[in-house]
Each structure stands twice: as C-alpha cells, then as structure tokens.
Amino acid sequence: MKISLIGGGSWGTTLAQVLTDNGHETLVYDINESAVNKINHGEHPFFSNHIEGIKATTNLKEALAFSDYLVLAVPTKFMRQSLKEINLNADRKLHFINVSKGIEPETLKRVSEIVDEEINPEWLGAYAVLTGPSHAEEVIERKLTVLTAASFTPWFAKSVQSLFSNQKYLRIYTSDDLIGCEVGGAIKNAIAIVSGMMTGYGLGENARAALITRGILEIVRVVVYMGGKKETAFGLTGIGDLIVTASSLNSRNFNAGLRIGQGIPVDQVLNESKMVVEGVRAIAAAKDLCRSSNIELPIIEVAYDVIFNHMTVEDAITILLTRELKAETIE
Numbered sequence: 001m002k003i004s005l006i007g008g009g010s011w012g013t014t015l016a017q018v019l020t021d022n023g024h025e026t027l028v029y030d031i032n033e034s035a036v037n038k039i040n041h042g043e044h045p046f047f048s049n050h051i052e053g054i055k056a057t058t059n060l061k062e063a064l065a066f067s068d069y070l071v072l073a074v075p076t077k078f079m080r081q082s083l084k085e086i087n088l089n090a091d092r093k094l095h096f097i098n099v100s101k102g103i104e105p106e107t108l109k110r111v112s113e114i115v116d117e118e119i120n121p122e123w124l125g126a127y128a129v130l131t132g133p134s135h136a137e138e139v140i141e142r143k144l145t146v147l148t149a150a151s152f153t154p155w156f157a158k159s160v161q162s163l164f165s166n167q168k169y170l171r172i173y174t175s176d177d178l179i180g181c182e183v184g185g186a187i188k189n190a191i192a193i194v195s196g197m198m199t200g201y202g203l204g205e206n207a208r209a210a211l212i213t214r215g216i217l218e219i220v221r222v223v224v225y226m227g228g229k230k231e232t233a234f235g236l237t238g239i240g241d242l243i244v245t246a247s248s249l250n251s252r253n254f255n256a257g258l259r260i261g262q263g264i265p266v267d268q269v270l271n272e273s274k275m276v277v278e279g280v281r282a283i284a285a286a287k288d289l290c291r292s293s294n295i296e297l298p299i300i301e302v303a304y305d306v307i308f309n310h311m312t313v314e315d316a317i318t319i320l321l322t323r324e325l326k327a328e329t330i331e
C-alpha cells in the first residue's frame, strides 16, 4: 500500500521506516525543509540511524495525492492547524491514523475530536489511534515493540494492525476503546515528567515505583471521566506506556522533568528541548479537568504548580507526603 505521514520528526520518520520494512510505499510530509532533505538523503532527521526507501516532501498537496491513508505524527500543539490545512487541500475521503499523544488544553479535546471538528464530513473516512510503549530510538533499531490500534471502526483497527505488524519486531493488538487509548497515551506523559523531576531531585527507585502505581490511578480516573474503560488504562496504552516513559532516558518527558528536578528553570528546560515535550500540555489539560470536576489528581496538581507557578520540587514532594493518611484504594 501507499501511506503518507504528516510530520517527519522522531516518530513520524521512524514509523515510515516500519511501513517501508513491511513492504509499503511511504511519503513523509514535513514543514521543516532540512528534515525533508535529510530523509531524502537516507538520514533520520533526529537520530544517527540510516533510513531506507523513504521519500519526503514539503508539499502537502503531494502528500495528500499520494495516499488515502494519513498517519498524523505532528505534535498535538500543531495538530489543529495541520488538520485545517489538510481539510483545505483534500479532494476525497481520507483515513486517519493518529500517533500523537496529547489533549488540547484549551478545549480538553482528544485528537479524534479535533479531527471530527476540522475535517469536513465529505473528506472524513475512518480514524484510529496507534499508541503504546514505543520510544522511537528503539523502534528505529528494530527492537521488539508492542502497540495497540484503537478505533470505533473495527475494520480500520484491523487494517492498521496489519499495516504495522511484522513478525520481526512489531506486534499490534486492536482495541475498540478509542477514548481510553487516546487519554492514557496523553496523561502518562504528565506522570513521566513527575518521574523525571523526582529522579533529578535525587529520589530513588522506591519513589518511582510508588509514583507509577499511584500515577496509573490518576490516569484511570481521567480515562473513566472522559468516557474510556478502566481496564484500558491497565493495558499497553496506559500502564505499559507509563512504565516505559517514566523510567527511560529516551523519554523527552522524563528528561525534561529530570532537568527541572535538578533545579534548571522550567522555561529554560522547555526552550532547550529540540523535540516535543507533550506532557506539559497534558498537565495543563488534566489540571483543568480537576477544576471542572471532582476527580482527585494530587500528583498532577503539584506538577502543575511546579511547571506553571514556580513551586519547587522539594515543596511539591512535601505537599504529597503531608496529605491526610488513609487506606490504600485502587481506583
């Protein structure tokens, strides 16, 4: 098959390599000319790995003419604008596979909802999210990875499953819980930033295990509040992705938190990150949910104060430790 990828960053280019490995033809669209040139010269724009058989363009019309299947791989901050441009240039039904992880803080919308709002029903075909524990740094080296393709449209979840699965290093499960998968993938980034902060501040593995355990419960609460299934949060797209992101130096979110925990000012950390740190917007979105609902997200609330209100990591930890003592609840 032919598949176009919108966004040729760390993840978009890596997934183009997966699809090429699987025998498909790919065309990557990116607004960054230097990234496009690198891809056309067989270089990954963000890693030192060579890539093979992938073409790239800065011309959106060319990418839309190439395929009816679009992989959406731009950071969620640019997603709405990118979809507006796709809608303006579309001339037939398109099927969307979103691989970005975030919730729009201004609207609390998931990517599938943004697609529904921005793409004219005439051009809107099927939609799926492909998500789970997957650092691009490992996938580009063809290290074993397992993901989930979720859609309200069963044939499309299966179609995404067979496009991306191979018997060498990538296995895809399907799910019908689109909401749970989208929300889990977004909120785990918030907890991953906190994990980095704690590590940067000097806490150890005991603290990280506690954070992952209590953090997944905050993810469950947001998933359920937004209409997803609790069980989904205990699968690849929730706990699986949280484990990999909250404990790896490959994670942009963990790394940003690490530097904040070491005392580097938040603005400096975010300005110096060459790649997207999605968790900052996830923290803002989840904090807003807290304000407008009665869900309890103590970890995300202190993370918000560290990122947006100059609270120190030390004070954030003190706030968590001095909460009222109570029985352990797993919900």
Ligand SMILES: NC(=O)C1=CN([C@@H]2O[C@H](COP(=O)(O)OP(=O)(O)OC[C@H]3O[C@@H](n4cnc5c(N)ncnc54)[C@H](O)[C@@H]3O)[C@@H](O)[C@H]2O)C=CC1
Binding pocket: 006, 007, 008, 009, 010, 011, 012, 029, 030, 031, 032, 035, 046, 073, 074, 075, 076, 078, 081, 082, 099, 100, 101, 102, 134, 135, 136, 137, 274, 275, 276, 278
């Ligand atoms: N890097 C990773 O390991 C993984 C990333 N993701 C998610 O994938 C999404 C993208 O992340 P990365 O690839 O890491 O980001 P990145 O920062 O490496 O690359 C983003 C790319 O998008 C391009 N871009 C920005 N606006 C655009 C537009 N309007 N049209 C076309 N291209 C545009 C940029 O030029 C850049 O090349 C994020 O939501 C991230 O959470 C998901 C799984 C793994």
Ligand SMILES: O=C(CO)COP(=O)(O)O
Binding pocket: 101, 132, 133, 134, 135, 136, 189, 192, 241, 244, 245, 250, 251, 252, 253, 254, 276, 277, 278
């Ligand atoms: O989503 C990811 C791994 O599954 C990538 O996480 P980071 O954006 O923190 O690198």
